Each structure stands twice: as structure tokens, then as C-alpha cells.
Amino acid sequence: MPCLNEAETLAICIDKAQAYLSDAGIVGEVVIADNGSTDGSQQIALDHGARVVPVAAKGYGNALMGGIVGARGTYVIMGDADDSYDFSTLDPFVARLRAGDELVMGNRFRGGIEPGAMPPLHKYLGNPVLSTIGRMLFRSEIRDFHCGLRGFNRESILSLGLITTGMEFASEIVVKSTLDGLRVSEVPTTLSRDGRSRPPHLRSWHDGWRHLRFLLLFNPRWLFLIPGSVAFAVGLLATVALVFGPLEIGRVGLDVSSQVYLAALTVVGYQAVLFALLTKLYARHEGFHLPRSQAFERFAERASLESGAVVGLTLFMAGLGVAIVQLATWGASGFGPQDPVDTMRLAVPAALFMMLGFQTAMSGMFLGILSVDIRRA
Template sequence: MRTIRPMSTVVVVELTILMPCLNEAETLATCITKALGYLERSGIAGEVLIADNGSTDGSQRIATDLGARVVDVAEKGYGSALIGGIDSALGEYVIMGDADDSYDFSELDGFVERLRAGDDLVMGNRFLGGIEPGAMPPLHKYLGNPVLSTIGRFLFHSPIKDFHCGLRGFNRRIIQELHLQTTGMEFASEMVVKSTLGGRRVSEVPTTLKKDGRSRPPHLRSWRDGWRHLRFLLIFSPRWLFLIPGASAFFLGLVGTLALAFGPVTIGGAGFSELSQLYLAALTVVGYQAVLFAILTKIYAQHEGFRIPRSRNFDRLEKRISLESAALVGIGMFLVGVLIAGTQLVEWASIGFGALDASAAFRAATPAALMMMLGAQTVMGGMFLGVLKVGLKRS
């Protein structure tokens, strides 16, 4: 539950300068003073809004005494604080930034200019604007931020080169339409990814990063929060994480398994036979599971509104996939395996259940077992799809 401490009524607010806050008493006053000074200097009708996430150091009183508005956000997390602040903001545009005095709230003209020009999300780029000595740990400067931003650009075709800059501006209504949901530091990536996938106008402006003014360590935890960003980027792109690797493994494994069913194969002096067939069959199962998982993940994401916009091709595929169709296909695959196994049983019976040619029997049994496993996976995948498609009343 959030409560809003009222301030003087503003008829029209163009800009909200939003700062998430958790025990920022050392630097909060400096940030608010700069932000209020910018609003006065630029003549913009605006407000300074502090989204407090449970401070115990008097940050709330500092903010209200300086004329800022405070909204209390009970749910913990960087993303939670910002979502609460965005929902409470009065401005048409919002510029958000950390309250640790690492960003200069008195220099926001570039953001306002791009927002007024119609951009929906305007990101700061610290690598273009400059990073003062000691402002960013080498691990973040040379590895974390460049690598994660490159992955994000590749997976989502985003023009943004600094995914994790804390200073950014956006059209409040447009961002609310994206239904941002992550509560932690990965909120920064979610905003960029969803804006890009939604076809929103995004841009960057040079931003200077300086060493923050706090005496305590930052809330950010390098490895934990870096992993959360990477995990979000990968899960939000099941095509690259599951579908393409899974489909490659599936077809390679299946072709190899079936080829070796007719006898050993030699490629470049290397011989492949029963042992290779067993491992290829396992690769087929793993690849097929990855493909199923990619499809089910995408369907779940589509239903929950994670992926924007919806893919028309995938919508058509989704309409053709059902519990019943998956069950029919899966049962058919399973019966193929049973038919092969039955043929082997008849052959075994014809020799009085005596000793079989172990090599030939293994080469035939492996595809049979593979088809039965794939068939069972397909049936269970269809059942899970049926669960996803059950209509539920949402509060």
C-alpha cells in the first residue's frame, strides 16, 4: 500500500523528476536542490518526486522540507520503487535518476528536448558523456555494462548502447502501457527491452557519471544483479536461448540417430556406430525439450503480456497447437516406437527368444526408444499447454 504526502496543487505538470530512495540522507538534499533548480531555471512546470522504499535515516523529512513530494512504496526493490513512483507521478514526462549524486539533475535539457520531440524513451549514455575516475568500478565499465548492452542490442535489435544508465526520461503514459513488472535491478533492462519490442521511439543523449557522494557501499551487487540482468535478457528471448540451439541439436541428433540405424558411418577417418547413436539420441531428446520449452515459454509470455508486440506468425501457430493436436501427434510418435519394438519382438520370437545380433538390435532399439520418449514429451507438452490456456478470472 502506498501513501502520498500531499504538496501544493499543480494544475499542469509537464515533468516529474523521479528519484528512488533507500537511506540516501547524505546525498538526497543535493539531488533535490539541483532538480528544483533545473525546473526553476528552465521554466518547466514540474515536480520532484521521491519514491521512498523504507528509508530509516530521515530521508523522507529531508525531501518534504525541501519541497519535494514523497510516495512511500512498501514492496522492496529498485523496480518496485520506480513502478510506485511512475504510478504516482503527475508529469506527462518523467526523468528518473539515482539519488546518490552520481548524476547531475541540473543538466536535463537534452532529455527534455528529445521528449518534447516525441521520443518515448530517452536513455543517458555514460560512455558518450564521460565517466569520471572512480565513478564506475572497472568490472562494470569494461565487462558488465558493455557485455550486457551488447547482448541486449543483439537479441532485441535495440539502438541503445548503454542499457543500464540510471538517468533516463520517458513519456509516462507510454511506459505505463508496457506493464513493467520486475521488482529488482533488472527493471532497467525491462524498460529498454519492452520499449524496443513495442516499437517505441527510443534514443540516447550523452550523460556524465561522477563518483557518488555516499560514504556507504552502493545497493548494487555486481555479480548478483549482473546475473539478474543477463537472466532477464535470455528468458525474454526464448528464440536465441532455447529455440535455435534446441532445433539445431534436435535435427543433428535425429539425423545422426536414424543414419546410424542402418549401420556404422565413417566421416573423415572417424568411425561412428552404436555408442555414437546413443549419444545422438540423447542430444535429440535434449534439443526437442528445448524447442518445446521455447514454444511454451513464448505462449506463456504472450498470454501474460511480456512480449510486445505479439507475433502474427506465432499467433497462427498457437491457434493450431492444442492439447488434442499435441496428444495425437505424440501418440503417433509413440506408436512408431512401439511398432519398431514390436518388429524386434517378432524377430526375437522367430529364433526362439535366443541370442540376437547385439549390434543390429541396439541400432534398431535406439530409434524405437527415441520415438517413444519424444512422443511422451509431446503429449506432456500438450497437457501443459492445456493448463496455460485454461481461462482464469484475474483480479
């Protein structure tokens, strides 16, 4: 149980957990991962037969990892120390763990939420939306990503290399367990009103954003690759199309001024695509567990400093070639006045291809840095 000033409810939680272990005939311990309590929670835990593991680094994720590392059992069941979860009814979790599941999640929406136990913002927006995004991005079957009551095989979870320090730790466990191919299941559990008189540590919008940010950054395809690809394709096609003259889409007319903005859209989209690919290549190089596909693996095998330099130089030279032709044409006319519209119609895509080429070459340089072999301790 993570603990930060839970003196009001800690004894109740510990007593329920101790009674469950005794009644079920399970050899186990109650571990309190104390995150710097100043209300005497540590002594309460000791008085009720629990073992206290001090965790100096602040944060929900830090507290839980400290407790998991300090635990001595094969299996760990974690839950909040605010009496919102009933530690006397853990049979479904133990049964699934004994059946070989490596992560067993509680589902409060299936088990029941007591009136007033969960704010409407969390019940009808936060949890459903974030859980849906998690299922969509990572092909997970879990429908309650943020249930605070869950059980797992200790060694399996430690092998995931969990790194987040705050409330998003709850999402990280589910995501990395799914990506690593662990056996994950879900059982109904109930959520009661917590027994504290003070407000909870959870900050709705702040912690919700941290969960969402983690989900999106851990799968750059939806945040960068897909939007970037759309922006790049639309911008590039429209920029090139305007080389041949104005365009009309319904009542909207597009010309060189639109071409400038479309070229900027192309650059922004291309940068987003490059960022997504470089993020995944870096994660692949460092051994992180991110979603991958056969197409990405084929790309990763071919991506290198040399290939980036070749593609980048080709794009740059294409733009430079157009610029040289324009310069030669201008010189042939004696460097006199030019039609600004006709000049821009070719100058914009020329500059665009030179920028894309330079971006590609610089990305290739970054890949070259990644490919340097180093000795790791």
C-alpha cells in the same frame, strides 16, 4: 529518485533538480521514492521541498515503480540520488520528450564517464556486453541499457505492465518499450563519482546475472529454441544414421554406444524446443509482449491439444512399430540369444521416437489447458 539511506547526497540532488525546474520554467515536482531509509533521508527530502512516496516492497524496481505510480506529471525523469548524475542539465531529455519521444535514455559512454565513476568491470565488460546482448535480442538502438538517468512519458511506461523488482528493472523498461513500439531515443549524459562514503547498493555479479537472465528468458529463442534445435537436429540425424551401421568421422568412430548418447541429446534438444515454444504460446495467451514472427504466428494458430496428440501419437506409434517388429523377429527365432549391437541399433531409435511422441502429446495437453476459456475479473 529512488532512495535507500542517501542522506549524504540527497539534499544536493533535490536542490539541483528544483533549481532546474525553476530555471527552465517547468511546472513539476521532485518525488523521492523512499525504500525504507533509516538515516533520516525522508526528513531531508521534505526539508528541501520534495515529496516523499514511501515504498515498502524492497528492491530498485519496486522503488522506481512506486515513485512512477505516485508521480503526478506527464513526464518523469528518473535518476539515482547519489549525485552521480547532474539534475541541473536535463534539457536534452526534456527536448526529446517534448518532441514526442516516449522513452529517452541517457548514454554515459557518449557523454563522458569521470575517472573512478564506474568500476572497470562495469565499464569494459558488464555494461557493453549486456547492452550488446539487449540490442541483438530485441533489435534495439540503445547502446547503454543501464544508464540510471532516463526520461519517459509516464502513461506510456505504466501501460507496459512492468513487473521486475530489482536492478533488472532498468533493462525491462528498454526491452518492453522497444517491443511495444514506443518512440525511444538516446542522448549523451555524464556520469560522475557518487558522493557517498559507503559502497553502492549494486552487487556486480549478482545484479549482472539478473539482467542477463531477464534478457535471455524474455527472448527464449536464443536461450532455448536455437540451441535446442541444433541439439535436436544433430542428435536425431546421427541416431538415425547409426541404424545403418557404424560411422567414422576422421579418426573418431561412432557406434551403438554413441547412439545412446546421441538419442539423449535429441531428447534434451527437443525438450528445449518445446519449452521455448510453450513459453511463447503462454506469453501470447496472457498478452505478454515477446518478440514474435510470422512463422511463430502461423505455428500458434495451428498448435492445439488435437494437433499435439496427432503428432505425438504418430511419433509414438512409429517407435512402437519398430519395437513390435523386433519382438516378432525375436519370437520367430524362439526368443533365443540376440546380437546386442544389432538389437540396440534399432531399439535406441524406437525408444527415442516413443519418448518424443510422449513429450509431444504432453505438450499438446498443456496447450489444451491454455485454450480453456475463463472469465477474468
